[in-house]
Amino acid sequence: MSRLAVRLAGLELRNPLLSASGTFGHGLEMQHIVPSSAVGGLVSKTVTRKPRPGNPLPRIKETEAGFLNSIGLENRGVDAYVRDVLPAMHGADTIVVTNLGGEKVEDFVELARRLDGQAAIDAFEVNLSCPNVQEGKLPFATDPSMAARVIREVRAATTKPIFAKLSPNVSRIADLAIAVESAGADGITAVNTVLGMQVDWRTRRPGLFTNQGGYSGTAIKPIALRCAWECARSVKIPVIGCGGVMCAEDALEFLVVGCRAVQVGTASFGDPGLLGRMAQEMDALLDQAGVASVTELVGTLRPWDPPPPRAERSATASTSTSTSTCSASVHPAARGAQP
Numbered sequence: 582m583s584r585l586a587v588r589l590a591g592l593e594l595r596n597p598l599l600s601a602s603g604t605f606g607h608g609l610e611m612q613h614i615v616p617s618s619a620v621g622g623l624v625s626k627t628v629t630r631k632p633r634p635g636n637p638l639p640r641i642k643e644t645e646a647g648f649l650n651s652i653g654l655e656n657r658g659v660d661a662y663v664r665d666v667l668p669a670m671h672g673a674d675t676i677v678v679t680n681l682g683g684e685k686v687e688d689f690v691e692l693a694r695r696l697d698g699q700a701a702i703d704a705f706e707v708n709l710s711c712p713n714v715q716e717g718k719l720p721f722a723t724d725p726s727m728a729a730r731v732i733r734e735v736r737a738a739t740t741k742p743i744f745a746k747l748s749p750n751v752s753r754i755a756d757l758a759i760a761v762e763s764a765g766a767d768g769i770t771a772v773n774t775v776l777g778m779q780v781d782w783r784t785r786r787p788g789l790f791t792n793q794g795g796y797s798g799t800a801i802k803p804i805a806l807r808c809a810w811e812c813a814r815s816v817k818i819p820v821i822g823c824g825g826v827m828c829a830e831d832a833l834e835f836l837v838v839g840c841r842a843v844q845v846g847t848a849s850f851g852d853p854g855l856l857g858r859m860a861q862e863m864d865a866l867l868d869q870a871g872v873a874s875v876t877e878l879v880g881t882l883r884p885w886d887p888p889p890p891r892a893e894r895s896a897t898a899s900t901s902t903s904t905s906t907c908s909a910s911v912h913p914a915a916r917g918a919q920p
């Protein structure tokens with residue numbers, strides 16, 4: 582097994598890097614820029630039972646750091662996915678994960694049943710957490726018993742591995758992680774977008790037609806890291822980190838907090854070739870740090886020791902600074918403002 586390879590719910594990934602749903606087409610559209618053989622896995626855009634036109638425009642906005650979107654799960658529905666997309670996915674030289682979306686429990690179940698026999702699909706990611714449908718109410722993502730019900734019923738409908746994609750828009754994400762694990766999820770993707778809003782004070786118009794939307798990109802990394810860490814220490818199933826990953830350094834941070842793999846989303850809009858280069862960059866970083874394999878890093882967070890009794894404390898205590906050399910840690914939108 583190569584030093585970048587990871588095992589995820591019985592699947593062998595050549596490296597821990599996957600595309601994030603909705604940011605990379607279904608995966609193979611990008612093949613001329615990022616060959617599928619360069620990534621650990623491709624996650625499809627959310628597929629729903631019926632075609633969805635998505636939300637009215639405007640539905641995507643750049644912000645000072647990252648994107649705000651309310652695409653609303655636009656897709657051509659499962660029939661078109663089976664007919665037009667899946668035949669090509671047989672040729673993908675990587676793990677294929679199909680992301681399932683629905684508004685009712687039955688929608689998820691029906692999709693899992695329908696797609697269970699499709700050999701091109703290696704696993705399902707159950708999108709419990711889209712903030713851009715049902716006015717951001719997130720019924721499956723905020724209520725552990727609802728989330729568990731979806732996963733339990735999808736579990737009964739398929740033998741493929743299931744990853745439950747959670748929302749950061751909850752006060753105790755660990756409760757959701759525990760609920761989906763007990764309901765039979767094989768892994769957790771943490772996280773989807775953070776609810777956000779933009780407004781033009783001159784026109785008084787919200788940036789998005791739906792007023793609120795999902796915030797993603799570099800600014801949400803600390804939120805996503807915290808959520809992924811809370812999930813990883815609360816469950817035994819693997820966690821796939823997602824949110825604000827802009828470079829290989831960021832991905833390694835998610836591994837340290839306990840993730841077994843990492844997804845890259847918004848960063849691919851600014852740099853479509855990024856995912857194709859990240860594995861090599863990760864390899865070089867491991868060399869520099871003298872780390873033998875990525876799995877050696879997983880869950881190795883070293884919390885600070887408790888401070889010594891007051892009298893012994895050194896007066897030289899310093900404030901911590903980030904050591905990240907990630908050149909993409911400033912979103913292209915923000916960098917664009919520079920000469």
Ligand SMILES: Cc1cc2nc3c(=O)[nH]c(=O)nc-3n(C[C@H](O)[C@H](O)[C@H](O)COP(=O)(O)O)c2cc1C
Nearest residue numbers: 601602603627708772773797798824825826846847
């Ligand atoms: C334009 C856009 C479309 C997205 N569409 C989906 C989607 O269809 N299904 C889904 O589960 N997540 C979707 N997401 C969320 C991403 O998969 C990811 O969870 C989120 O953007 C955080 O990661 P990032 O900061 O790396 O982008 C979308 C995100 C963006 C920016």
